[in-house]
Amino acid sequence: xxxxxxxxxxxxxxxxxxxxxxxxxxxxxxxxxxxxxxxxxxxxxxxxxxxxxxxxxxxxxxxxxxxxxxxxxxxxxxxxxxxxxxxxxxxxxxxxxxxxxxxxxxxxxxxxxxxxxxxxxxxxxxxxxxxxxxxxxxxxxxxxxxxxxxxxxxxxxxxxxxxxxxxxxxxxxxxxxxxxxxxxxxxxxxxxxxxxxxx
Amino acid sequence: xxxxxxxxxxxxxxxxxxxxxxxxxxxxxxxxxxxxxxxxxxxxxxxxxxxxxxxxxxxxxxxxxxxxxxxxxxxxxxxxxxxxxxxxxxxxxxxxxxxxxxxxxxxxxxxxxxxxxxxxxxxxxxxxxxxxxxxxxxxxxxxxxxxxxxxxxxxxxxxxxxxxxxxxxxxxxxxxxxxxxxxxxxxxxxxxxxxxxxxxxxxxxxxxxxxxxxxxxxxxxxxxxxxxxxxxxxxxxxxxxxxxxxxxxxxxxxxxxxxxxxxxxxxxxxxxxxxxxxxxxxxxxxxxxxxxxxxxxxxxxxxxxxxxxxxxxxxxxxxxxxxxxxxxxxxxxxxxxxxxxxxxxxxxxxxxxxxxxxxxxxxxxxxxxxxx
Ligand SMILES: Nc1ncnc2c1ncn2[C@@H]1O[C@H](COP(=O)(O)OP(=O)(O)OP(=O)(O)O)[C@@H](O)[C@H]1O
Ligand SMILES: [Mg+2]
Ligand SMILES: [Zn+2]
Numbered sequence: 173x174x175x176x177x178x179x180x181x182x183x184x185x186x187x188x189x190x191x192x193x194x195x196x197x198x199x200x201x202x203x204x205x206x207x208x209x210x211x212x213x214x215x216x217x218x219x220x221x222x223x224x225x226x227x228x229x230x231x232x233x234x235x236x237x238x239x240x241x242x243x244x245x246x247x248x249x250x251x252x253x254x255x256x257x258x259x260x261x262x263x264x265x266x267x268x269x270x271x272x273x274x275x276x277x278x279x280x281x282x283x284x285x286x287x288x289x290x291x292x293x294x295x296x297x298x299x300x301x302x303x304x305x306x307x308x309x310x311x312x313x314x315x316x317x318x319x320x321x322x323x324x325x326x327x328x329x330x331x332x333x334x335x336x337x338x339x340x341x342x343x344x345x346x347x348x349x350x351x352x353x354x355x356x357x358x359x360x361x362x363x364x365x366x367x368x369x370x371x
Numbered sequence: 372x373x374x375x376x377x378x379x380x381x382x383x384x385x386x387x388x389x390x391x392x393x394x395x396x397x398x399x400x401x402x403x404x405x406x407x408x409x410x411x412x413x414x415x416x417x418x419x420x421x422x423x424x425x426x427x428x429x430x431x432x433x434x435x436x437x438x439x440x441x442x443x444x445x446x447x448x449x450x451x452x453x454x455x456x457x458x459x460x461x462x463x464x465x466x467x468x469x470x471x472x473x474x475x476x477x478x479x480x481x482x483x484x485x486x487x488x489x490x491x492x493x494x495x496x497x498x499x500x501x502x503x504x505x506x507x508x509x510x511x512x513x514x515x516x517x518x519x520x521x522x523x524x525x526x527x528x529x530x531x532x533x534x535x536x537x538x539x540x541x542x543x544x545x546x547x548x549x550x551x552x553x554x555x556x557x558x559x560x561x562x563x564x565x566x567x568x569x570x571x572x573x574x575x576x577x578x579x580x581x582x583x584x585x586x587x588x589x590x591x592x593x594x595x596x597x598x599x600x601x602x603x604x605x606x607x608x609x610x611x612x613x614x615x616x617x618x619x620x621x622x623x624x625x626x627x628x629x630x631x632x633x634x635x636x637x638x639x640x641x642x643x644x645x646x647x648x649x650x651x652x653x654x655x656x657x658x659x660x661x662x663x664x665x666x667x668x669x670x671x672x673x674x675x676x677x678x679x680x681x682x683x684x685x686x687x688x689x690x691x692x693x694x695x696x697x698x699x700x701x702x703x704x705x706x707x708x709x710x711x712x713x714x715x716x717x718x719x720x721x722x723x724x725x726x727x728x729x730x731x732x733x734x735x736x737x738x739x740x741x742x743x
Pocket of ligand 3: 240
């Protein structure tokens with residue numbers, strides 16, 4: 173049995189996505205052996221990110237301050253909103269340079285099995301943004317997985333009822349089925365953007 | 372693609388064994404309990420990563436050993452291929468195709484297809500519809516590897532919808548997101564149903580011909596029985612929406628391709644209910660052979676056919692017909708306790724392998740390409 177502080181560190185590390193118990197142990201012992209400066213730098217970075225980075229009050233992307241970089245950027249077209257599941261999904265889309273508008277980050281996808289209902293995502297906030305007016309198009313860029321597709325369908329239906337004049341589009345197929353936006357390459361994603369179609 | 376060699380380690384009754392396979396028929400002969408079925412199972416395990424006999428894979432590990440391993444050498448027009456499966460109870464299986472680790476062998480494009488007849492596979496004719504659905508979906512995946520994902524997508528969409536029904540029933544979710552799941556279930560559902568229909572259509576005629584040839588009297592028939600006749604995903608979604616109240620009462624989805632079935636019949640009567648053991652056996656053989664021919668057409672080569680103990684149950688005339696069918700083309704391995712039960716077993720092109728005491732003794736020289 174490990175000393176309680178080590179066990180606590182292992183437990184915390186194992187909560188991270190993609191880290192199993194064995195990897196958590198390895199990381200914990202690495203940190204234990206590491207130079208104190210290095211270990212404190214890691215702890216400080218974690219603290220700093222939690223203290224300084226929050227969610228944008230408009231789009232729920234990551235932000236340093238109340239609004240994110242993209243919502244503050246005057247050159248971005250405010251009339252077109254791209255809906256993604258996670259803040260991570262913004263990065264590959266930005267890399268394509270195909271998208272001139274702003275984002276809306278849902279914070280996940282509908283998944284009844286995991287108990288994720290519409291109320292658990294920033295869907296009502298999206299409807300509110302659209303209701304304020306000035307929105308021409310909403311691009312649904314949730315992942316092409318079962319949960320991502322159902323989320324897109326749900327939002328498309330909701331927007332059709334609430335804002336029939338707004339064009340709702342979905343990324344063109346070309347992303348492999350079941351793929352994760354996060355892992356799509358720039359060319360494929362760029363093509364998916366250029367070929368988006370109304371739903 | 373054909374299998375050229377199989378190597379076993381601590382698999383069932385075998386400590387270590389190796390066998391080169393020829394391009395045509397191989398007959399495994401030996402006493403009861405000699406290890407003939409074990410070897411067929413090893414071939415299946417090595418090609419698919421699953422057992423055709425048990426869902427409890429611990430049984431595969433030889434008594435007293437801690438892990439088992441099966442390696443397959445194969446060959447197609449592109450040259451040699453290799454597959455391997457390592458299994459230690461309690462750990463994830465180690466699967467490799469051409470040296471590279473893979474999650475599932477069934478998704479590997481370059482692998483030998485296998486079609487297997489075991490006496491207990493009669494369950495496919497006699498048992499619950501779920502077995503036949505799974506079988507149709509395996510056929511779809513073998514015919515069109517890219518469509519294998521449809522069953523998984525449908526299954527997960529359906530599980531989500533069922534979970535949502537449960538949450539609505541328990542008052543923990545609203546009906547508002549149900550239409551999205553209806554649409555998602557329907558989208559994959561229509562694709563799955565159409566794939567099944569197309570696959571069954573490819574084997575329907577062959578089944579009738581082969582069943583007649585193997586001596587199923589009357590009018591043999593193979594028919595896909597879809598639960599929904601909806602023409603489009605929108606129609607199927609509408610059918611699901613109509614049944615929402617009943618589904619909420621039950622707590623699960625009562626309509627859709629997860630209720631499809633495959634009918635094997637004679638003179639319009641379901642063999643599941645009215646067939647004798649012998650008739651069910653012939654129907655199963657006819658189905659497997661018809662699928663094999665459809666796969667030969669679609670994929671360029673027939674799957675490796677594994678027939679366990681099939682001859683002893685047939686009368687001499689049917690043995691002859693079955694043997695003639697098998698010999699016509701493709702690679703096959705047949706087991707028997709008595710060589711005399713396999714017509715043509717003594718023919719020059721046929722390999723005979725004696726199975727005894729955990730050892731395999733071919734009584735014909737290894738095929739020519741092995742020596743080269
Ligand atoms: N995990 C295992 N370890 C060792 N031996 C095993 C294992 N599993 C099964 N066996 C043995 O394998 C033998 C059965 O082999 P198999 O089923 O291949 O026989 P067979 O040659 O097909 O016989 P039959 O003609 O009766 O069908 C049995 O004696 C059984 O005890
Ligand atoms: Mg046997
Ligand atoms: Zn923002």
